[in-house]
Amino acid sequence: MTSLINEIVNNIKSGQTTARAEVEKALRAAQDNDELHALLETFDDEALHRADEIDAKIRRGEQVGRLAGVPYVAKDNFLTTIGHTTAAAKILENFESPIDATAIERLDNEDAILIGKANLDAFAHGGSTENSAFGPTHNAVDFERVAGGSSGGSAVAVAAGIVPFALGSDTGGSIRQPGSFNGVVGYKPTYGMISRYGVVAMASSTDVVGPLTRTVEDAELVSDILAGQDGHDSTVHDNYFQPITDNSQRSYTIGVIKDFMGEGVDADVVNQTQAVINRLEQAGHTVRQVSLPMAKYALAIYYIVVPAELSSNLARYDGVRYGVRSDKAKSLDDVYGLSRSAGFMPENKRRIMIGSYVLSSGYFDAYYLKAQKARTLLINEFNKLFDECDFLICPTAPTPAFKLGENTSDPLKMYLADAMTVPASLAGLPAISVPCGESDSGLPIGVQLIGRQKDDAKLLAFAKEVERL
């Protein structure tokens, strides 16, 4: 599928439409889809003002950016100098950022227009957007079902046609899984491809920034703008991302992760994934069944490493320097304890306390160190598979979108929704969810493609082929 973003930019530049008309259309769509609760805030005046500036530049014949006039939304854990940045948590309810995230700045430099901020699980802790302090987002296809998460608002904003692309963040599947649940493309780049400066930190060793889009080509375009060092995030590689324009057919070896095609996986999901695999074989690719025995431990590793890291990262929310301070606090201990108690959602508290548990004295070696060693074993297995395969393929999630409230009483059951996305996160691999079909009841299903570290451009070129199959 061709780029929806390029089509909009070309139409604006040729005068068939204007940036103002596109922004008005997006704001109207946001309002029409209000009941989905994809967005926490819209910036009508600022966005229209920015659109007028870009339209004026075009009228004067001046050079405009690659995203001239294209409206977008950012997950509300991206710091923006416009409006609020809440991370969907009470403790940041009134927070107005003094800086823009690097991703926001780079999109602005290309004349994209931020029209609003998207809902998420508070602090990106969750897989359904039900953990938002401001209420859940509804699935774009079925109102009774979850949006997925944690970038649920971003995925729904794109799926509902409000904007052609949205920014998300992915720590263990938070871009790919909501992409799959709503029938849009969700791309998690290699760890370290895009700066996280100005994104509310969750787990620093797996957090990445990425786009949710309608087409793979759009994911490529946005990523091309975001990639590369900014001097603010020391984990970022010098820009290696070079989109592949030569679309000449190549034959790849593709490994089917069979551990994710059997027990516990919804039959419709298996069937739709198998259909993609069959079409790849017909298209001349070599398909192999491969095994990732460490996959069954990936969630256990993840739920040690990630809580450990986020319990440290969330220590900064103390009600002292910014954010909401409890008005009941009489002592400094109360300032911390009561502000954090009122400001965090139950899932935030759960994860922070698990982090404290696995890092606490006497447990560090048994849990945190053990998990980091197990992580090495998982990475070794991936490396071995990539000796013989160009790409790996498996479902993005074990089921289509589940019902709102279905998993909220059992945190472990909720965590299982991430079972297939977490391995690539722990290994820092690029992975993308591409819509591949529907369940019998019409719910979107995504297929996940995983590549070698830094093979992002090749992965996206391959994903374009999968999208066309």
Add this chain to the structure above:
Amino acid sequence: MSVSLDEVRHLAALSEIQLSDSELESLATDIGNIVGYINQLDELDTDQVEPTFQLTGLQNVWRDDKIEPQLSREKLLNLAPDTENNQVKVPKVL
């Protein structure tokens, strides 16, 4: 795996979160279940394995040693819930 209420109280103190009794109880159950789940890593022999603490292989990422514009003191103080005389104010500590 069960986690006692005292252990949960200790974790809450380490985490600087004040919790109600009902929260403590439900967290004891949840944390017990989750710890039970993550304990399955015990099945793995990791004695000879090096831990992975970072993924990029990057070392010593330097930037030029030059001063860049920073946020003003005023802007940052404006974010604080309470201030006095250009300082962030908290309840009496000593």
